[in-house]
Amino acid sequence: MATAKEHIEEIRRSKFSIGGETNPLTEDLHQAVKNLSAELYAKDVHFFMELVQNAEDNEYHEGVDPSLEFVITSKDITDTGAQATLLIFNNEKGFSRKNIESICSVGRSTKKGNRKRGYIGEKGIGFKSVFLITAQPYIFSNGYQIRFSEEPCQHCNVGYIVPEWVEANPTLSVIKQIYGSSATLPATTIVLPLKPDKVKPVKQQLSSIHPEVLLFLSKIKKLSVREDNEDPRLNTVSAISISSETDFVKKKNIDAESYMLHLSADEKSGLGECSYYMWKQKFPVRREHRVDRRMDVDEWVITLAFPNGERLNRGTSSPGIYAFLPTEMVTNFPFIIQADFLLASSRETILLDDIWNRGILDCVSSAFVSAFTSLVRANEGAPVSTLTHMFGFLPVNASPYPILNDVRDSIKRKLLSLKCIRFNLNKSCNAFAHWLQECVSHHCAALHLQQWVPDTIQRGTLPALQFIKQIYGSSATLPATTIVLPLKPDKVKPVKQQLSSIHPEVLLFLSKIKKLSVREDNEDPRLNT
Template sequence: MAKTFKNLEEYIELTKQVVIANRNKGNRYSEILSSLYADPVHFLDEILQNAEDACARIETLGYIKINFDVNGIAIYHNGDPFNEADLIAITTYGKTTKKQLSNINKIGKFGIGFRSVFGITDRPEIHSGEYHFAITDFELLEHIEPKAIPVGYTTYFWFPFKKNISSRVLWDDVRLWDHRFILFLNYIYKVELVNQPNNENYFIEKIITDDDKIIVIKSNLPECLSEENYLLISKNNNKQKRLSIAMSLDKNETRNPLFVFFPTKETLNLPFLVHGFFTTTPTREQIPWDNKAVKENQILLKQLNNLFKNFLKELRKRALLTPKLYEAFTLTNHTHPIEKLWTEQWIDFLKIDRSILTKEKKYLPPALTALPKHKSLVELIPANALNKLWNKKAWIEPSILDYPNITELIKKELYIRIIDERDFGYAVKELNLNKRYKLKQIELFYSLLAE
């Protein structure tokens, strides 16, 4: 059992002894753990997570400023200032103060996350509230001279660069940051990125709208829309987004990273974002799906299935299910557990719900619709004829036939009546439809029969 310290100074004295002992034994575990991260800007994800948690403790909207200089990076946020427990947690491997986040990824659980800053610095500084420390030897808190914290902020980090770190290269990586992480944070609503030597300024801002399911992201980062609307559906727990699905209403994306607050290395062939409190590997890059010791991931997958249902119903409610989206939702390759889950739910939704877009832009169950073998049949056979002869209320939206994957899925999986040229001949005979056709339509009719 870990020792309980009377105060921070007792902890610092013990850490000094540990550091000396590790040096004498040649232990390098701190250095090894701190170099696990392949992504050079991963430390920013961790600092943002720290700021999010600090804002959550006092339930305040948060903002964070990241200021690049030639010699290092200064980061400011307005969350709850550090306390002694926080300082002990970020300098003790395997310790965390995030009791309310019991299902967060293993970086958060085991306190490795902050160590990612050692990828760019040997001596990070923390100035927060009454505390002013540098961290040396990866875990030793060292008292330093206070630095002024700008008005409006409560915490100031200073990360002087290692000799081998290029401010320019790091800045170029940060400019390509996947800004969509802000969708899944509950408290941080604005991030500023400043490069003083280059006189460059960027921002990412989340706007909450009157519609509680529509989020707007504003940004001037390269390759970002200046303003992008997202439909966001979430399952919350303790005011945090345990699971979320977010789809851009302004941009078409067919592949997206899986998010655990921030993007992982796992990619999904889905036109929307999926975020979850999944337990990850220590680098936050992969999710152990088959590990029996990580049961929470399987539990989350089951809950995600219900969220997929709600997501599809919300799209239908907003009349956002279009032929193009039907095609994007129909995966031809689904090897990832989440892709498999999505495919099952998508097919179930199409089979049993009011899921089929009709020519009249309404949604009906598949049993009440008809699929034309040729688009021209939609103009030749009126809806009332469909109803009289085959008990069908409407044609499927004809443009769906332009998309091969959803068309094949409909034919293979759904009980939908396919109307062909023979059915057309039958309709003409039964309902004496030939009187309503013009010469051009009659010629079309014979061409269909010839086929």
């Protein structure tokens, strides 16, 4: 088999007629590249998202934690006069002959027809998006060391896709110094000497990478950004290292599964962490929602993420909709929606009027109800105080997007029709059922969510809050959690005896509780025992 260098020479000779016989298709290539250029610069393509998308679609050796690292330096390692150079390191398997031939073509992706295998790229721009920020991208992978140029090649008058072998500037040893001399260089390195007017925008993009970028990626487990300068005081990019870890996968049935995912983001301000309850469910694609761009896809896979605590962010708004990678849509929902949405070219929003996307959104309410009821059932044995946060996942606030308000209304209808607040807990009149219902009633009242509470609760199945407040003391604010226990007849006396005999040193070795009190409330105080 030919060496990497011989392979590049073969491509230059046979495809671009460099040092060989004239290829009659060269003029067609030239026109295709001109069309690519027009498309590339007409679209507001997000180069960072395209590179992350490519890395997610790459293949990795078993046992490797797929990672993507961005390093920006002021060193002109390509000797092109660049004020700054961006290096991207990816520990994938590396470029194959087929990958090289694809990148030297226009509109010939190795991912076409592989949507079912999990590939998330689709625009046909991919790697070529780097030309938005560089005039000469370099690739070092599996023995290949090549560069491309947006300027037409002097030998064939074609730009963008003509590979040129790189002997020096940069060398692998120089790249290794920037990566870290003590570490092994990953299989693939992309070197981008930045255009002068792109240095500041690229630094801004790198500094604003959202820490939840890995939330719905199945392969990439680590992503980092840092700046490498001889004088660290010159660094202006906000460094960050993001990692994800899946706790376990619990199969619910053939169409749904749930798992916990942990994200951590390490940056100068400290380490941020958040866990997310993930619910993934499949739905068949309806005939009326099929589109040409997804004709080979027979099912939608919708994933909902419920953050357990404060979401990770970097002072920016948190996106509510993902298409594997984040859009810029803020939904006002307390959960995150992920699906194979069709996007605007900028990746900022999904196409709101697209029938494919509308079909997906029609299924979100069903996925939410399945996830929500699963969460409640999974916590049946837990203390009531740990359950209240689940009702914070109800989409109480209106969304700025009318189509998402339709989703919100559908969720409410489905929950109320299922009487989900009570659902299977009323099988027996145990204390836990009362505790949970009271907890829900109080939580919903506090958030003005009476419209989310089943009629049976509102009609008086549970003690009204105003009666509880009278007992607690009308001048005081009711605590966040109240548990009401109607005592069994034979337990009244033993409970009173226990309450009367609580030892005053009960708080001696407790680290949190600072006050504990017992009292009896009767209209006639003389009845207190």
